[in-house]
Amino acid sequence: MGVTCVCQVPVAEGKSVQQTVDMLHKKLEQLGSVKQGSFCVDCETYHATGNVGQPSKLLYVMHNSETPLSCMSLFEGGPCLVADANFDALMSKLKSHFQNAKGHKVESRGSRYRYCDFLIKVGTVTMSSSARGISVEVEYCPCVVPGDCWNLMKEFMQSFLGTSVPELPSVFAAKPEGLFAAADCVDTMTQYLELFNKLRKLQIPGSNVR
Amino acid sequence: MRRSEENNGGKMADVVNVGVNLDAFSHAISGIQALRSSVTRVFESLKDGMKNRETLEGREKEFLAEFQDNLQAVNRDLNELERLSGLVGRPSESHPLHNSGLLSLDPVQDKTPLYSQLLQAYKWSNKLQYHAGLASSLLNQQSLKRSANQIGASAKRRPKVQPSTLVLPPQYVDDVISRIGRMFPDMSIELFRPNGTSAVLLVTLGKVLKAIVVMRSLFIDRTVVRGYNENVYNEDGKLDIWTKSQYQVFQKVTDHATTALLHYQLPQMPDVVVRSFMTWLRSYSKLFQASCQRCGHFLQDGLPPTWRDFRTLEAFHDTCRM
Numbered sequence: 302m303g304v305t306c307v308c309q310v311p312v313a314e315g316k317s318v319q320q321t322v323d324m325l326h327k328k329l330e331q332l333g334s335v336k337q338g339s340f341c342v343d344c345e346t347y348h349a350t351g352n353v354g355q356p357s358k359l360l361y362v363m364h365n366s367e368t369p370l371s372c373m374s375l376f377e378g379g380p381c382l383v384a385d386a387n388f389d390a391l392m393s394k395l396k397s398h399f400q401n402a403k404g405h406k407v408e409s410r411g412s413r414y415r416y417c418d419f420l421i422k423v424g425t426v427t428m429s430s431s432a433r434g435i436s437v438e439v440e441y442c443p444c445v446v447p448g449d450c451w452n453l454m455k456e457f458m459q460s461f462l463g464t465s466v467p468e469l470p471s472v473f474a475a476k477p478e479g480l481f482a483a484a485d486c487v488d489t490m491t492q493y494l495e496l497f498n499k500l501r502k503l504q505i506p507g508s509n510v511r
Numbered sequence: 512m513r514r515s516e517e518n519n520g521g522k523m524a525d526v527v528n529v530g531v532n533l534d535a536f537s538h539a540i541s542g543i544q545a546l547r548s549s550v551t552r553v554f555e556s557l558k559d560g561m562k563n564r565e566t567l568e569g570r571e572k573e574f575l576a577e578f579q580d581n582l583q584a585v586n587r588d589l590n591e592l593e594r595l596s597g598l599v600g601r602p603s604e605s606h607p608l609h610n611s612g613l614l615s616l617d618p619v620q621d622k623t624p625l626y627s628q629l630l631q632a633y634k635w636s637n638k639l640q641y642h643a644g645l646a647s648s649l650l651n652q653q654s655l656k657r658s659a660n661q662i663g664a665s666a667k668r669r670p671k672v673q674p675s676t677l678v679l680p681p682q683y684v685d686d687v688i689s690r691i692g693r694m695f696p697d698m699s700i701e702l703f704r705p706n707g708t709s710a711v712l713l714v715t716l717g718k719v720l721k722a723i724v725v726m727r728s729l730f731i732d733r734t735v736v737r738g739y740n741e742n743v744y745n746e747d748g749k750l751d752i753w754t755k756s757q758y759q760v761f762q763k764v765t766d767h768a769t770t771a772l773l774h775y776q777l778p779q780m781p782d783v784v785v786r787s788f789m790t791w792l793r794s795y796s797k798l799f800q801a802s803c804q805r806c807g808h809f810l811q812d813g814l815p816p817t818w819r820d821f822r823t824l825e826a827f828h829d830t831c832r833m
Binding site (some may be wrong): 302303333405416417418441442443444445446449450452453456460481483504 | 531718719738739740759760761797798799800802808809810812813814815
């Protein structure tokens with residue numbers, strides 16, 4: 302598990318989501334990346350029904366095809382639990398405490414590319430089968446400290462993303478030890494969650510996203 | 512057409528004058544052709560039969576005369592051929608292939624192609640020997656001996672004098688290593704002895720890499736560099752000293768480290784060598800942060816600058832190094 306950076310790529314002017322994704326694929330293949338299958342990251346929302354009167358906290362249960370035997374559940378900005386895949390069955394048994402908000406399931410699906418020691422995942426974010434945006438995840442596998450390799454990753458992302466290069470993800474800066482703590486899968490999931498929430502709040506636009 | 516007295520002549524003549532034999536060979540071949548054509552003439556005249564003449568006796572006489580002429584020509588050619596074949600001689604019995612040549616007499620070529628395979632193997636081994644000779648003469652020009660043995664020491668001295676740096680007490684090795692480990696705060700060195708008296712060091716450099724260094728008394732034998740998040744132990748719990756890293760950047764660093772351990776050589780003072788090597792390895796603590804001194808970029812073909820200059824410890828890409 303290396304350092305990951307998840308960012309959103311805006312849909313190109315006058316093009317559809319699929320066309321922008323294809324453009325990114327072509328750029329990656331020109332660099333010399335090799336396609337290595339597909340990936341899927343999904344997120345389900347549960348309402349905590351415990352306390353009446355207090356705003357119900359939202360629990361997010363996420364899966365990542367990179368770690369297929371794990372299931373991560375987290376509160377936004379709060380603690381995160383990494384469990385094995387049976388956790389989903391456990392959640393269905395806890396119906397009295399956590400209600401599944403069906404129809405709020407968000408997932409990002411797409412192709413997975415490998416370039417030297419980088420893993421690049423370009424996915425279409427869909428919510429109830431309508432495409433909402435494009436997510437790009439870049440992982441630099443050999444390094445575990447984000448502060449060390451951020452410049453390196455930025456240079457790499459510039460080579461195929463052009464101008465839409467993101468800033469250092471806030472999840473790393475927010476840790477107590479700062480940028481020099483080791484990164485792990487929880488940070489990746491936190492970044493995906495932020496992206497999904499941002500896209501969820503976007504209203505379904507008229508003509509842009511199709 | 513072989514006569515017994517030609518055997519001895521053939522054996523003697525074979526090695527000495529091959530040229531004569533070849534000449535006689537070509538003459539003998541033309542003799543065979545002459546014989547064939549005269550025999551053909553005989554049968555042709557028989558086929559043609561008697562030519563048209565005035566009287567029957569004339570025809571018969573002419574036919575017989577022609578037939579006799581042809582047969583005499585055949586006899587002449589046959590004698591000539593016998594004479595020539597005597598000059599050619601026999602192929603020598605003692606062919607230089609000795610026992611392996613007997614394999615060539617095996618008729619089943621597709622099921623057991625032993626002889627042809629044997630010839631190929633022989634040619635291959637000859638070529639291999641030749642290339643190995645060339646390679647060893649080239650390699651000997653650059654001395655890579657790191658021990659204190661003198662090359663060409665007299666045969667009397669060599670068995671008695673043991674190179675002192677190869678037989679060091681393990682306690683001394685432990686002391687030197689722990690002293691070097693204390694020199695560098697961001698580098699931790701653990702010493703194991705899984706197989707006998709050779710030390711195996713596990714060097715952890717910050718959160719960047721883990722290097723496994725296999726020693727032979729105080730000489731560094733080989734090294735494997737892996738990432739911080741990779742597994743250093745194998746299933747039995749022992750140090751895994753063979754598996755390469757799964758990341759290309761660390762495979763490159765392993766190659767560079769092997770170059771470094773061959774570069775730093777001081778046969779009489781191996782502890783200085785180990786210290787220099789560790790200082791060089793420590794420069795990798797900024798492996799992902801440093802940019803190349805020559806081109807200024809971080810990435811080249813997806814790799815960060817993995818080369819560290821041996822004197823100045825500056826970072827370069829493998830393709831940018833001067």
